[in-house]
Amino acid sequence: MRFHFDPNLQFQLDAIHAVVRLFEGAPHIRPQDRIFAEVIANKIDISSEQVLTNRTTIMSDNRIADGKPTDALDFSIEMETGTGKTYVYLRTIFELHRAYGLTKFIIVVPSVAVREGVLKTIEVTREHFRALFHAMPFEAFPYDGKHLNRVKHFAISNALQIMVMNMQAFNAEDRIINQERDTLYGERLIDLIQRTAPVLILDEPQEGMDTPNMVERRAALHPLCTLRYSATHRVLTNLLYRLTPYDAYRQGLVKKIEVYPISEEGTQSDVRIAFTKAVFSAKAPKAKLMLAVRTASSELRDRVVTVKFGDDLATKTKNPVYTGWIVERISKDMGSDTAKIAFTNGTEITEQAQHGRNREAIFREQIRYAIRSHFEKKDALAPRGIKALALFFIDRVANYNNEDGIIRRLFRELYVEEWRRRYHRDPEHVDAVHEGYFAKTGGGDWTDSETSMRKNSEAYDLILRNKERLLSTDEPVEFIFSHSALGVGWDNPNVFTICTLNETESIMKKRQEIGRGLRICVDQNGERVFDLAGTPEGKEVNLLTVVANESYHAFAEGLQRELVEEYGEGVEQVPVRNKRAKPTRIQLNRDQYDSEHFRQLWERIAPKTTYEAFFREEELVARGIAACGAIVVPRPQIIIERRRIRDLGDIAAATYEGDDRVAIDGSTAFVNPVVALVADTALSTVTVQRIVDGLTNTDQLARNPLVYLAEAAQRLKRILAEELVAVIRYQPTNEQYPLADLEKIEQTYQQTVSVRRSIYDHVIYDSETIERPFALALDGEQRVRVFLKLPNWYAIATPIGDYHPDWAFVVEQRELDDGGESRSYLVVETKGSNDLGMLRPDEQLKIKCALAHFTALGFAPKTDRQYIAPIKDFKSLRSRALDANSQPIL
Numbered sequence: 001m002r003f004h005f006d007p008n009l010q011f012q013l014d015a016i017h018a019v020v021r022l023f024e025g026a027p028h029i030r031p032q033d034r035i036f037a038e039v040i041a042n043k044i045d046i047s048s049e050q051v052l053t054n055r056t057t058i059m060s061d062n063r064i065a066d067g068k069p070t071d072a073l074d075f076s077i078e079m080e081t082g083t084g085k086t087y088v089y090l091r092t093i094f095e096l097h098r099a100y101g102l103t104k105f106i107i108v109v110p111s112v113a114v115r116e117g118v119l120k121t122i123e124v125t126r127e128h129f130r131a132l133f134h135a136m137p138f139e140a141f142p143y144d145g146k147h148l149n150r151v152k153h154f155a156i157s158n159a160l161q162i163m164v165m166n167m168q169a170f171n172a173e174d175r176i177i178n179q180e181r182d183t184l185y186g187e188r189l190i191d192l193i194q195r196t197a198p199v200l201i202l203d204e205p206q207e208g209m210d211t212p213n214m215v216e217r218r219a220a221l222h223p224l225c226t227l228r229y230s231a232t233h234r235v236l237t238n239l240l241y242r243l244t245p246y247d248a249y250r251q252g253l254v255k256k257i258e259v260y261p262i263s264e265e266g267t268q269s270d271v272r273i274a275f276t277k278a279v280f281s282a283k284a285p286k287a288k289l290m291l292a293v294r295t296a297s298s299e300l301r302d303r304v305v306t307v308k309f310g311d312d313l314a315t316k317t318k319n320p321v322y323t324g325w326i327v328e329r330i331s332k333d334m335g336s337d338t339a340k341i342a343f344t345n346g347t348e349i350t351e352q353a354q355h356g357r358n359r360e361a362i363f364r365e366q367i368r369y370a371i372r373s374h375f376e377k378k379d380a381l382a383p384r385g386i387k388a389l390a391l392f393f394i395d396r397v398a399n400y401n402n403e404d405g406i407i408r409r410l411f412r413e414l415y416v417e418e419w420r421r422r423y424h425r426d427p428e429h430v431d432a433v434h435e436g437y438f439a440k441t442g443g444g445d446w447t448d449s450e451t452s453m454r455k456n457s458e459a460y461d462l463i464l465r466n467k468e469r470l471l472s473t474d475e476p477v478e479f480i481f482s483h484s485a486l487g488v489g490w491d492n493p494n495v496f497t498i499c500t501l502n503e504t505e506s507i508m509k510k511r512q513e514i515g516r517g518l519r520i521c522v523d524q525n526g527e528r529v530f531d532l533a534g535t536p537e538g539k540e541v542n543l544l545t546v547v548a549n550e551s552y553h554a555f556a557e558g559l560q561r562e563l564v565e566e567y568g569e570g571v572e573q574v575p576v577r578n579k580r581a582k583p584t585r586i587q588l589n590r591d592q593y594d595s596e597h598f599r600q601l602w603e604r605i606a607p608k609t610t611y612e613a614f615f616r617e618e619e620l621v622a623r624g625i626a627a628c629g630a631i632v633v634p635r636p637q638i639i640i641e642r643r644r645i646r647d648l649g650d651i652a653a654a655t656y657e658g659d660d661r662v663a664i665d666g667s668t669a670f671v672n673p674v675v676a677l678v679a680d681t682a683l684s685t686v687t688v689q690r691i692v693d694g695l696t697n698t699d700q701l702a703r704n705p706l707v708y709l710a711e712a713a714q715r716l717k718r719i720l721a722e723e724l725v726a727v728i729r730y731q732p733t734n735e736q737y738p739l740a741d742l743e744k745i746e747q748t749y750q751q752t753v754s755v756r757r758s759i760y761d762h763v764i765y766d767s768e769t770i771e772r773p774f775a776l777a778l779d780g781e782q783r784v785r786v787f788l789k790l791p792n793w794y795a796i797a798t799p800i801g802d803y804h805p806d807w808a809f810v811v812e813q814r815e816l817d818d819g820g821e822s823r824s825y826l827v828v829e830t831k832g833s834n835d836l837g838m839l840r841p842d843e844q845l846k847i848k849c850a851l852a853h854f855t856a857l858g859f860a861p862k863t864d865r866q867y868i869a870p871i872k873d874f875k876s877l878r879s880r881a882l883d884a885n886s887q888p889i890l
Helices: 010-023 048-061 085-100 112-132 148-156 189-194 212-219 245-250 313-317 359-384 406-423 457-465 467-471 510-515 552-567 596-605 617-629 648-653 673-681 685-693 698-703 705-726 739-743 771-780 841-856 874-880
Strands: 074-079 104-109 138-142 160-166 199-203 225-230 239-243 256-265 273-279 286-294 300-307 327-332 339-343 348-350 389-393 434-436 479-482 495-500 543-548 607-612 637-645 655-663 729-736 752-754 762-764 784-789 807-815 821-830 865-871
Touching: 010 048, 010 074, 010 085, 010 239, 048 239, 074 085, 085 112, 085 160, 085 199, 085 225, 104 112, 112 138, 112 160, 112 467, 138 148, 148 160, 148 189, 239 245, 245 648, 256 359, 256 552, 273 339, 273 348, 286 313, 286 327, 286 339, 300 313, 300 552, 300 705, 359 389, 359 406, 359 495, 359 543, 359 637, 495 510, 510 543, 510 552, 543 552, 552 648, 596 784, 596 807, 596 821, 607 841, 617 685, 617 705, 673 685, 673 705, 698 705, 705 841, 729 841, 752 771, 771 784, 771 807, 771 874, 821 841, 841 865, 865 874
Parallel strands: 074 225, 074 239, 104 160, 104 199, 138 160, 199 225, 256 543, 389 479, 389 495, 434 479, 495 543, 821 865
Antiparallel strands: 256 637, 273 286, 286 300, 327 339, 339 348, 607 729, 637 655, 752 762, 784 807, 807 821
16 A cells, blocks of 8 residues: 655645745755754745745735744644644655755654654655656754764755754763764764754654653753644744644534434442552642532533542532542552552552442443444445544553453454444454553553553554555455554545444543544555545445444533634634634724714613522422423433534534443442532521421432432423523612723634624624624614614622613614614624524523513613514514504514
C-alpha cells in the first residue's frame, strides 16, 4: 500500500499560505549568501516590523479577531485533529525553502508516539513532495545526541534539512545537547544549532512546551521564528489560521461521530467511589475521587471531586449516601509506591481502584458493543477495500496484559460470543486479532511508557511505524489496546470504533481520545475515501463510533466544556464563521435613541417591580402526594444508548437512535427522606412530613431512595413554583433601569444584523431562524417607529429565576380623525412556538410572572400597551396584536 495525498485541498493551502505570507517582501537568498560562522544559516532580509505588519494583514484576511497578537516572532496555526496538520507544516517547510531559501528546520515533538508519527509522514510523503517540488533535495532525520556528525551535517549542509527532536532532548542542563564535546573542539551541539537560526516547528506545544523551563530552553536554540501547530492550543500567540472542530465537522473533513453511552441506572443509592489519582506536593496530599454528586436540580451526576484530610464526602457531594465517609489519610506505600486513601469508617481504597461500582458489568457491555460495532463496520467496508480498526483506551495495563486480566478475559469471551451471534460459527485465531501497545519494565510490570515500548519492537513497529501493514487486510490485527501513549500525535485513518475503558478520570481529554479516529479513511490502495454528497444516512463510510463509559449527558457536557474552554461561552449559539469574524462595533442610532417614540417607550418599560408570593399549603400537600405517588423507580440496570452527533455546535441535541437495557444486581444505602427533601426543596419539615406520610408507593422509595428522592425533589419544586406563580403579585417600586446603561455596548463577537429602526445600528441575535428574521421584519415594517432588542441586564425577578424578555417597540397604529396618530407600545417574547404549553415548565412559569409584572406597569390586552408571549414569527404577531377596536395593529 502507498498513501496518496491530494495537493489541492483548499483548507490546507490556506494554512500553508498563511505562514508563507509572513515573510512577503523578502527576497530569496542563495545558500552561498547564508554562510555564518562556518555553517549555512537561515536568513531573512525583512524587518521584524514588516513581518508583524504581514501578520496583521493575514489575521484580518482569515477573519481572526482573537489571535492574541504579540511582538514575538511566535505564530500559531490551529487545525482540528485529523485534517492533515503534519502534512501542512511539512509542505510549509518546502514552500518556505522555495520562496525564501530557508534550509534549517527543527520539528519539536512531545513524545515518541508523535515523533514516530512525524517520521512516518515524512516517509510516506517523500515521493509526493518530490513530484510537487520538482525533486527538491532534502534530508530528514530524528535527532540523536550520540550521532554528532549527523547534527554537524545539519548545520553545514546546503540542502534543505529537517531535524525531528523530542523536547526531552534539550529540556535539562544535563542533556547531551548542552555538553561540551571533544569532537566539536570543545563546543556544544546547542552552539552549533544556534548558529543556524533554525525555524522551530512545535507539534502539539500544549504538551509541556510552554513551561517556564521549556520557554527558556527553546529560546536557547536562537530560532529565526517559531511556528506552533495544534488543535488544542493552551498558549495562543499570533494566530494566523484556524480550522475549528465545527468547520471540519460541517465541511466533512473528518469523520462524523455517533456515541454509544453506557451507564448504570438505579444504582446511585449505593456508595460508589473511584480513586482516580493521588496528588503529592509540598502541601498536604490530595486525592481525586469519582463520586455521585447531587446537582442544584437534585440530579445525580458522576463528578471528579478533589479531597484532602478531614473532608466529608457527604458535604462535598451533597449526597447523603456518603454519610460517615470522612477522609482520614492519603498516603503512599514506600515499598510499592502505591497511593491509598483511608476513611474514618475503616475503608481503604487503592489508587485506580473502585468501591461499590459494578465495573465488570460496565466493561462487559462496553466491550460487547465495541466488538459488535466493529463487526458491522468491517462487513460494510470490506467490499470497498477498507480495513476497519478498533481502539480501546484501558484503565490499567495489567487488566489487558495479564492472562487473567479482566479486559483480556472479557474481550476473548465476548469476541467469540459476538462472532457466533453474527456468523453462526466459531472464530479462528482469536488472539491474532488484538494487540496491546505495552512492554514489561525491568521490575516485571506492564507499561506503555516510551522507554519500555522501544523493547517491544513487534507491537511498536506495527502500531507506530508500519501503518501500511496495519491497514492491510493481510494483517490480522484489528483491535488495538492502549493505556495512554497512543494519545496526542498518534492516529490511524481507519480507526472506526473507540472504546473508553478507562472508567476513572480520563488521562486524556475527550477531544484527544476522539481525535485518534477522526481522519478520513483510506482503502487498500492508500486512497482516501470520502462520503458522497447525498449519501443516505447509515450508508456513509466515515462514521466514528465512540463507546463511552458514562451517560450521554456526561459525555456531551465534558466534550462541550472542552470546546467552550477553547472557543468561548457562546459556542452553542454562535456559528463558527462568526467566531472567526471581526468583532462588530455597535453604535447608537442617535436619531432613534433621542426620539420621542423611544423615550415614551422607555418611560413605560423602565420601572422596576417587586413581587409578593405565597402558597396554599393544603393544595401543595395534596398535589405533592399525588405527584410523588406516581414516581416509578427503575430497577438497577445498564443502559446502552445510541446517539448521532449532527452538529458540534449543539452536542446536547444529538439524535437519539434507540437503546438497550441489561439488568444488574444493586444495593442501597439508607437515606432519611424527610431530611433530604427539606434540604432540596426549602419546604418546612412539617410540610414534607405530611407529604411523605401520605405516600402510597413506599416500595419505589425503598427500591432506590436516592433516585426516588431526586425525582421527588424536582416534582415538589415545580409544584411549589406553580403555586407561587398562581397567586403572585407585582408592585412597581421607585426604581428604574437607567437609560444611560443603553449606551454602554461597544463591540461584540456575537451574531449581528444591520438595521435602521433600532436605537442601535446592529441587533445582536441568538437564533438564526427566529430572532434574526424577526429583527429584519420589524426593521422593514413602516409602522414600526423604533424597536429595541432588550439587553441581558433588563431582567424581571421571579421565584424561579430572572426572566429576560426579547423585544420592545413602538407602532403607529392608525391615523386619527384630527390628523394625529395612535401609538402602541409592545413587549414581545419570541420562541419556537406560539403555544405556551409547548415551552419548558420553567419558561411557562416565567412568562406568567412577566405578564403579572407588565400588568402592574399598565400593560394589558386591547390597550396601547401590550405584553405578548410567546410569538414564533412576525406573521404570528400580526394575528395576535389587536388594538382596542380589535383591529390588527400591523
